[in-house]
Amino acid sequence: MLYSSLLALAFILFISMPPQQANSDGSGELVYYIPVEQAVERGLEAFLARSIEAAEEEGADHIVLEVNTPGGFVDAAGNIAKLVRDAEVPTTAFIVGDALSAGAYIALNANQIVMTPGTEMGSAAVIDGSGNAAEDKAQSAWLASLRSAANLNDRDPQYALAMADERIDLPEYGAGQGSLLTLTSSEALEVGYAEAVVDNRAELLEFLNLENATEREMEVSFAEQIARFVTHPIVIPILLSIGSLGLVLELYSPGFGIPGIMGASALFLYFFGHLVAGFAGWETMILFGVGAILLLVEVFSPSFGVFGIIGIGAMVGSLVMSSYSTVNILVSVLIAALVTAVASVLFFKYIGYSGPLKRVILTDQTKTEQGYVSNANRSEFIGQIGESLTILRPSGTAILNNERLDVVSEGGYIEQGRKVKVISVAGSRIVVRELKEAEDQLNQKKEENE
Incomplete structure (x- = not known):
């Protein structure tokens, strides 16, 4: 047990290590390469914050942001752009793939932009969660941000606005009439949205007059890769759904098995990812544990x-x-609650209780097959003839097989002392018919048959 605990602690310490630094031989000034890859989200923001801080602490002379991203979330892009603007070290956005949408906005906030041949930047429209154009308020704020980013380094803001507003007509670059502006490396150089086009890092350093600089590259650690994945807004509700559903289903299952392991693992990933990304502290995990115990x-x-x-x-x-994001987590919690409720109902309906809940939920039933009856069924009286002791209108009392019983007439009025016949019994309810009427109906049926 102790050995397993030590291994688990060592694993957590290992994956919680800060960003790795890959060194290369050299002398003179120091250049930091920081990758800006994949989707722009809060996990990337946390990685860039630590990387820029590490570069500043080591006294880097230049920070190169190697950009290759299809874009992402506006809030994360805004925070990353502020990190780049506030950096104490000169920054260069080195576009090695595509800098689209939020990636283009981040690049515009660097001190200068350098691109490799065949790369593009632009197409920065704001879209909502369903893939449609955002409302006018959000669009207006985004256009203002692009304009400000362009003005930082005296770039013509018209091109930045055309990246997000299809109404701006720039036919020579394929923008306008329903199309957003996307600049190739040569077009960006032509309109002043790139200071140079180079083939590789060596040419970049030559352009920056840092040919003899020591190069240091920030690498995303394994822990940060997990954090970037689990802090994605689409992944969060999935993790919470698996976590809550797994733990609830464990209550239906005997022992501690796969559902419980999956649920606990999903919740651990959620908190661990947010812990590494810097959004959560140990106190949040403790609070969650206290809530679960209660x-x-x-x-x-x-x-x-x-x-x-x-x-x-x-x-x-x-x-x-x-x-x-409070809104995002509340929506995720609602989704997880809905998924768990529906799955629990289906699980109980088709499988039933067989785990710890079986000890606290009464499932026994008083069935007739086990000898339990709510009242005696007097079916042996069907067809017997007796006498009404009281007037039946329609209920009253009759004597049947020397037993005084409460009966109900079939619907008609029966006087006291008349012969009656039992025609049906339902539980304790005995229905009788006056014998004369019964005989008349029987004779009528015989005549009809003849």
């Missing part, structure tokens, strides 16, 4: 909902505290 106390020792409400509040509060 919820279990409510399940096994009911307190009229007090512990349950406090536990759920603590768990949701810990998720909100660890998230970078």
Whole structure:
């Protein structure tokens, strides 16, 4: 047990290490390469914040942001752009792939832009979660941000605006009439949106007059790769759904098996990713654990909902505290709750209780097959003839097989002392018919048959 704990602790310390630094021989000035790759989201923001801080602490003379991204989320792009603007070291956006959407905006906030042949930058329209154009308010704010970024280094803002506004007509570059501006490396150089076009890092350093500089490259650690994945807004509701569903299904299953392991692992990944990204602290995990314990106390020792409400509040509060977006986490929690509720109902309907919940939920039933009856069924009286002791209108009392019983007439009025015949029995309800009427109906049927 101790050995396993030490291994787990060593693993956490290993994957929590800061960004790796790859050194190359050289002398003179120091250049830091920081990759800006994949989608622009809050995990990338956390990585760039640590990387820029590390470069400044080591006294770097220049920071090169190697950009290759299709874009991403506006809020993360805005925070990254501020990091680049506020850097104490000169920055160059080195576009080695595509700098589209949020990537173009980040590049515009660097001190200068250098591109490799065949690369592009632009197409920076704001879209909502469903893939449609954002509302006018968000679009206006985004255009203002692009304009400000272009003005930082005296670039013509018209081109930056055309990247996000299809109404701006620049036919010589394929913009306007429903198309957004996307500049190739040569076009960017022509309009002043790139200071140079180079083939590789060596030519870049030559352009920067840093040929003899020591090169140091920031690499995304394994922990940061996990953090970038699990902090993605689309991944968060999936993790929370797996986590809550796994733990709930574990209550239906005997022992601690696959559902519980999956649920616990998903929640651990959520908190670990946000911890590495810098959005959460250990206190959020402790708060979540306290909430889970209170919820279990409510399940096994009911307190009229007090512990349950406090536990759920603590768990949701810990998720909100660890998230970078209150709206996103609340939506994710609602999605997870809906998925868990539907799956739990289906699981109970088709599989039933077989785990810890079986000990606290009464599932026994009083079935007729087991000898349980709500009242005696007097079916042996069907067809017997008796006498009405009281007037039946329609209920009253009759004597049947020397037994005084409550009966109900078939619907008509029966006087006291008349012969009656039992025609049906349902539980304790005995329905009778006056014998004379019964005989008349029987004779009528015989005549009809003849």
